[in-house]
Amino acid sequence: MTTIEGSKLVRSQGVTAPLGFRAAGIAAGIKKSGKPDLALVFSEGPEYAAAGVFTSNKVKAAPVRWSQQVLKTGRLRAVILNSGGANACTGPLGFQDTHRTAEELAKALSNWGTDTGAGEIAVCSTGLIGDRLPMDKVIPAVTEIVHEMAGGICGGSDAAHAIMTTDTVPKQAAYHHRDKWNVGGMAKGAGMMAPSLATMLVVLTTDAVVGAEQLDAALRKATGKTFDRLDVDGSCSTNDTVLLLANGASAVTPSQEELDAAVLAVCDDLAAQLMADAEGVTKRVRVTVAGALTEDEAVAAARCVARDSLVKTALFGSDPNWGRVLAAVGMAPVTLDPDRISVSFNGNPVCVDSVGAPGAREVDLSGADIDVLIDLNVGAASAMIRTTDLSHGYVEENSAYSS
Amino acid sequence: MTTIEGSKLVRSQGVTAPLGFRAAGIAAGIKKSGKPDLALVFSEGPEYAAAGVFTSNKVKAAPVRWSQQVLKTGRLRAVILNSGGANACTGPLGFQDTHRTAEELAKALSNWGTDTGAGEIAVCSTGLIGDRLPMDKVIPAVTEIVHEMAGGICGGSDAAHAIMTTDTVPKQAAYHHRDKWNVGGMAKGAGMMAPSLATMLVVLTTDAVVGAEQLDAALRKATGKTFDRLDVDGSCSTNDTVLLLANGASAVTPSQEELDAAVLAVCDDLAAQLMADAEGVTKRVRVTVAGALTEDEAVAAARCVARDSLVKTALFGSDPNWGRVLAAVGMAPVTLDPDRISVSFNGNPVCVDSVGAPGAREVDLSGADIDVLIDLNVGAASAMIRTTDLSHGYVEENSAYSS
Structure with missing residues (x-):
């Protein structure tokens, strides 16, 4: 949809847009609903460089611990993902389940004709915390899914569907470089x-010829500016995982800058899609803090506002209640002058130098997109955090019984 | 209601329970509803020692700036409080309004027969941020309220009513020491x-003979363990104020320990009343973290859980979703072993060493009181934070238009 210097970003394709990647999504029976719940992304090579970024939560699910360990080699051939269960807080037995899933998949892939080891397979899970996975269903499905793999549009789309929990639409993006x-x-x-059905899972692929270190650098830069700046409710899952696999199938070696830009473009678009489909969302909100001393301080201040329940409920009510924005930013651990803060909603000044602007209470926020701009007037750095409103829908979806 | 070594805590009286204090509450017309909105607490002496604790928000309302300045003397004769408007983010003119209120009250009190200066008067405001107060209504009311002052039950109760915003009941407590x-x-x-009608305001009085330093020490200790550990939504007002006035009218000089205990008892009871009447509350929740390395870490961990929207919505739904508690505590900036965390709800173990306990999903949380106990198993320190659930009522009350 976006054109950058002859390159193109589209949402019609995902992980199988690059050459030499196959994917699949099937219903293994993990979800009681019978909907697709198992996805596979497979790299045909010739190279298998990989990088990953994981949840900062100290309580990490078994698949996160497994994948972090596996990724120390900077190498991945496949990623197996399940929805319908987080396999978090399941103890040593839960870790054994993850290990066994990787072993069974390695066996199935090897039988299918590739020489794959369990140590080349990352595992991702999402769903309720605290329950073991139904391994009697997972194991046969792991063999079955290998035979369902497909390249092109179908495979990637099936995989994107199978990792959905309370997502209402699958999220894909692909960047085609002009080279x-x-x-x-x-x-x-x-x-x-999401409710107990939580977690952000992202798998990225590229057919560029790039090493693990180059991938790691591009991924950290991109996630730092996109997924790390998406904050729906301030909570952080035990399972969050973002993986990037490169197979060199295009035989093109981009510069680090080109790789950075392409990975950032895909991550930024996926982050926007995640925001738009957040649970109970009725408003897509972008909180920008400008005039901060440093970018880190801009991020911290914007995050404080984006997480504030009173700001979020006001936006749900289309209420231009700028006083709550000032109260929220006043609690941020950043340098500010409490008498020099200015705020605008959708470009309309509502507060200038910490005092209300004429007409501030009449600003129309009834649309679905709200831009909140806060100028601290103490420096030149800025940053934007994406968030959503706090709605009845959010409370409803998150107060349902886990059982 | 509680008896401590022959002493007694009651809720039938408040600021006028100690000797030599008068109070009043009237309708000045600041609130459009016509309900009481102006309160006065007056110390007859013979001493006028005072201490205060204020919001940690960098954005402070005009009355907070005024009262902080006045309290540098460690001396107060009176506190004037209004609901119906926060007088925050109102610029230099808002500060002038506060100053003028104190000046007019000093004049009225002096005309009434006491020699009072504006510098002996603290001012507190609560209500919508960003609007000027209707001074044409405030000024005549400040004179009128002086003539309404009464000691005993009536005066204190009227004042407690007049500071209410979205509170559904007035909150008072009094501790009668056996000495x-x-x-x-x-x-x-x-x-x-509360919505834009925010803020915690507390006025405490004592007839003990105590100096400003002794008062300050007692007040800081008490607020640190009570109001600072009450966390409804993580937001912090621009106007929060807790004041403690001592007039020595009893002629009794308690020890620091006795004073500390009495002030703590009153603050703790008022904090419990605040939690019980929080907006949209359907559950009164106490989150205790035990087994922490230090008390500060216990507070930080309990606060992380008490602020987590996913934990709070689950509790609204009476859902024993302990996985969210683990995910929340896993983000706390404290020392913990992710494999050694145990959780119980209302005394029922739901998670032992970070793995679900048998029957955890069947624990009944349908009652109005929920105790969450988290044992980190790394130390011996503990702390409790009071909070509430996140309900439809909270969203409803906070999404209404500020206008």
Whole structure:
């Protein structure tokens, strides 16, 4: 949809947009609903460089611990993902389940004709915390899914569907570089916005010729500016995982800058899709803090406002209650002058130098998109955090019984 | 209601329970509803020692700036409080309004026969941020309220009513020490739980003979363990104020320990009343973290859980979703072993060593009181934070238009 210097970003394709990647999504029976719940992304090579970014939560699910360990080699051939269960807080037995899933998949892939080890397979899970996975259903499905793999549009789309929990639409994006190499990606969730059916999972692929270190650098830069700046409710899942696999199938070697830009473009678009589909969302909100001393302080201040329940409920009510924005930013651990803060909603000044502007209470916020701009007037740095409103829908979806 | 070594805590009286204090509450016309909106607490002496604790928000309302300045003398004769408007983010003109209110009250009190200066008067405001107060209504009312002052039950109760915003009941407590001295108090709100009608205001009085330093020490210790550990939505108002006045009218000089205990008892009871009347509350929740390395870490961990929207919505739904508690505590900036955390709800173990306990999903949380106990198993320190659930009522009350 967006054109950058002859390159193109589209949402019709995802992880199988780059050459040499196959994917699949099937119903393994993990979800009681019978909906698709198992996805596979497979790299045909010739290279298998990989990088990953994981939840900062100290309580990490078994698949996160497994994948972090596996990724120390900077190498991945496949990613197996399940919805319908987080496999978090399941103890040593839960970790054994993850390990066994990787072993069974390695066996199935090897039988299918590739020489794959369990140590080349990342595992991702999403769903209720605290329950073991139904391994009697997972194990046969892991063999079955290998035979369902497909390249092109179908495979990636099926995989994007199978990782959905309370997501209402699958999320995919692909960046086609004019020099004939590609980055694709799929995503589900948004932080821990969903009920117990939580977690953000993202798999990115590229057919560029790039090493693990180059991938790692591009991924950290991109997630730092996109997924890390998406904050639905301030909660952080035990399972959050973002993976990036490169197979060199295009035979094109981009510069670090080109790779950074392509990965950032895909991550940014997926983050926007995650925000738009957040649980109970009725408003898509972008909180920008400008005039901060440093970018870190801009992020911290914007996050304080984006997480504030009183700001979020006001936006749900289309209420231009700028006083809550000032109260929220006043609690941020950043340098500010309490008498020099200015705020605008959708471009309309509502507060200038910490005093209400004429007409501030009449600003129309009835639309679905709200831009909140806060100028601290103490420096030149700025940053934007994406968030949503706090609605009845959010409370409703998150107060349902886990059982 | 509670008896401590022959001393007694009651809720039938508040700021006028100690000897030599008068109070009043009237309708000045600041609130459009015509309900009481102006309160006065007056100390007859013979001493006028005072201490105060104020919001930690960098954005402070005009009355907070005024009262902080006045309290540098460690001396107060009176406190004038209004609901119906926060007088925050109102610029230099808003500060002039506060100053003028104190000046007019000093004049009225002096005309009435006491030699009072504006510098002996604290001012507190609560209501919508960003609007000027209707001074044409405030000024005549400040003179009128002086003539309404009364001691005993009536005066204190009228004042407690007049500071209410979205509070549904007035909050008062009084501690009668067996050695014939007293501490009384009134409170409104709870953090910034209320809509734009925010703020926690507390005025405490005692007839003990104590100096400003002794008062300050007792007040800081008590607020640190009570109001600072009440967290409805993590938001912090621009106007929060807790004041403690001592007039020595009992002629009794308690020890620091006795004073500390009495002030703590009144603050603790008022904090419990604030929690019980929080906006949209359907559950009164106490989150206790035990087994922490230090008390500060216990507070930080309990606060993380008490502020988590996913935990709070689950509790609204009476859902024993302990996985969210683990996910929330896993983000706390404290020392913990992710494999050694145990959780119980109302005394029922739901998670032992970070793995679900048998029957955890069947624990009944349908009652109005929920105790969440989290044992980190890394130390011996503990702390409790009071909070509430996140309900439809909270969203409803906070999404209404400020206009």
